[in-house]
Each structure stands twice: as structure tokens, then as C-alpha cells.
Amino acid sequence: xxxxxxxxxxxxxxxxxxxxxxxxxxxxxxxxxxxxxxxxxxxxxxxxxxxxxxxxxxxxxxxxxxxxxxxxxxxxxxxxxxxxxxxxxxxxxxxxxxxxxxxxxxxxxxxxxxxxxxxxxxxxxxxxxxxxxxxxxxxxxxxxxxxxxxxxxxxxxxxxxxxxxxxxxxxxxxxxxxxxxxxxxxxxxxxxxxxxxxxxxxxx
Amino acid sequence: xxxxxxxxxxxxxxxxxxxxxxxxxxxxxxxxxxxxxxxxxxxxxxxxxxxxxxxxxxxxxxxxxxxxxxxxxxxxxxxxx
Numbered sequence: 562x563x564x565x566x567x568x569x570x571x572x573x574x575x576x577x578x579x580x581x582x583x584x585x586x587x588x589x590x591x592x593x594x595x596x597x598x599x600x601x602x603x604x605x606x607x608x609x610x611x612x613x614x615x616x617x618x619x620x621x622x623x624x625x626x627x628x629x630x631x632x633x634x635x636x637x638x639x640x641x642x643x644x645x646x647x648x649x650x651x652x653x654x655x656x657x658x659x660x661x662x663x664x665x666x667x668x669x670x671x672x673x674x675x676x677x678x679x680x681x682x683x684x685x686x687x688x689x690x691x692x693x694x695x696x697x698x699x700x701x702x703x704x705x706x707x708x709x710x711x712x713x714x715x716x717x718x719x720x721x722x723x724x725x726x727x728x729x730x731x732x733x734x735x736x737x738x739x740x741x742x743x744x745x746x747x748x749x750x751x752x753x754x755x756x757x758x759x760x761x762x763x764x765x
Numbered sequence: 766x767x768x769x770x771x772x773x774x775x776x777x778x779x780x781x782x783x784x785x786x787x788x789x790x791x792x793x794x795x796x797x798x799x800x801x802x803x804x805x806x807x808x809x810x811x812x813x814x815x816x817x818x819x820x821x822x823x824x825x826x827x828x829x830x831x832x833x834x835x836x837x838x839x840x841x842x843x844x845x846x
Contacts, residue, residue, distance in 0.1 A: 592841065595840070595841060595844065596837035596838065596840060596841050597837055599836070599837065599840035599841075599844075600833050600834075600836035600837040600840060601833070603836055603840075604833075604836075633796065633798070633799040634798035634799040634801075634802050635798075635802065638798040638799075638801060638802055638834075638838060639798045641798075641834060641837050641838065642794070642797050642798045642801075642830070642834050645830050645833045645834045645837065646794065646830055648833070649826070649829055649830050649833065653826070689770070692773075692777070693768065693770060693773040696768065696773055696776065696777065697767045697768055697773075700768070712776070713768075713772070715825075716768075716772045716775055716776060717772075718825075720825060720826045720829075721790065721824065721825070721826045722826055732789075732790045732791075732826065733789040733790055733791050736787075736789050736790050736824065737789065739823075740783070740787050740823075743779055743780050743783040743823075744783055744785070746776070746780045747780045747781070747783050750780065757781050760777055760781055761781065764774050764777055764778075
């Protein structure tokens, strides 16, 4: 049995061409297949054909982007991260393909329904109401329509990648949009006199 | 526009954890492999990897990928014995 390859050996062998490259690809393929299959099996999701398809896509991507490996981790961890990203992207697309942004962002009619919770004291309940009212006012006053859409879609569980797809944007831009929205709300809560401690005690 | 109480609670947690500077998803992905390896060894995080940790607390997409990657590496390590 051969010793595990070091990072430099992986890069060298995957660039070698011929039987050396073919053997390295076979080894990497086997490793990605085993890792992905086990992690997805543990979640009770996906079939072997899906995993094989993702690994094939990952191998193509990895071979095309070997120069982007900077050596900050083991090569195999970097390669597995690429395969995981491709797998999750495909699963997100499939899971959310029939869900529109609008279905997650439709404003609720009338007063929001609060669950009765025996562990919440009347004083705490009043604090929660006041805080949520302030938050809703800040959303109206401080956020743009785009920020509201992205925020409520995210709170509805839609992945950023899918929000970005529906907005004709990309995940980095959507993340920045959401980050700016959170900063505005944080500043607004502080301006309204709420400390982080007040907020945490209202919603422990 | 009004949030449902459960949405408000989730949003408040995210707002409180918001930092002035946060890395983007692409920046997180670039450091995710190194982050997972450090997490698996239990070593302390560098400042750069602490930024990855902060990003994962805000971003479900990247956090999901982190958990799957960690599971995959753990499974392979167990296989190797």
C-alpha cells in the first residue's frame, strides 16, 4: 500500500498526464466518493448516482483550478470542500426550485399571532411586544425594499444562493445587502435605547 | 410590513451578533478547508479563522457546507483508523 500523498505530490501527479495523472485522479475520485457518500448518508439524503455525478463535476473543477490551491490546508480537504459546495448547490436548487421569493416575503395581515407560552411572564411578554414593534418600525424606516425581501426570504429558510438567483445577483452581494440591513437594525435598536442586554433578556 | 414573532426572535439574534466587518461567502469558502482542519484538531483559531467562525454564525449556506465537510473528513479519518 502506497503512503498518502503530500500536497505537492497531489499537485504534481494531477498535472503529470498519462498513467500517473490517471492514478491520482482515481485516488482522488475514490476519496471524494467515500467522504461525500458517508456524510450524506449520515443525513439520510441523496443517492449514489447523485454523489457520483457531483464527484465527477468536482474533479473537472479541481483539475481546472489546481493553481488556486494555496496550501493553507491539506489538498484533499480543499478538494472535498469543492465537492461539498457543488453538492450543496445542486441540492439547494432542487429543494427550492418551486418556491418563489414572494411566497416567503408576503407581509402578514393584521396583528402577528403570538404563541402563548406559560414560561413567559406578563412583563417579559410586554417587553417582547415592544421590542418587536420597534423592530418592525425600524424595518419600515431603515431598510430598502430589496433588503426587506432578502431578509424575510432568509428568515424563511431560503439559501442565499437561491435568493441571489431570484434577484439576479450573487451570494456575496446578497450577503453584503443583509449585513448592511443587520447593521442598520442594530444601530436603530441602540438609538431607540435598547442595549444588547435588554434585547437578550426580552428574548432569552 | 411586520415580522412574525418567531421571525423577529431569529432576526434579533442575528442583529445582536452583527459585526462591523464580516467576510463574504467567497472569502469564507477560501478559508473553510483550513478552518475545518483547525476545528478538528481543537487548536485555537487565528484571527483570520475567527472571521470564518463569525461568518458561519450568520450564513446558513456556508454553515451547512462546513458541517457536511466536517462529517466527510471525520468519516474518512475513522475509515483510516
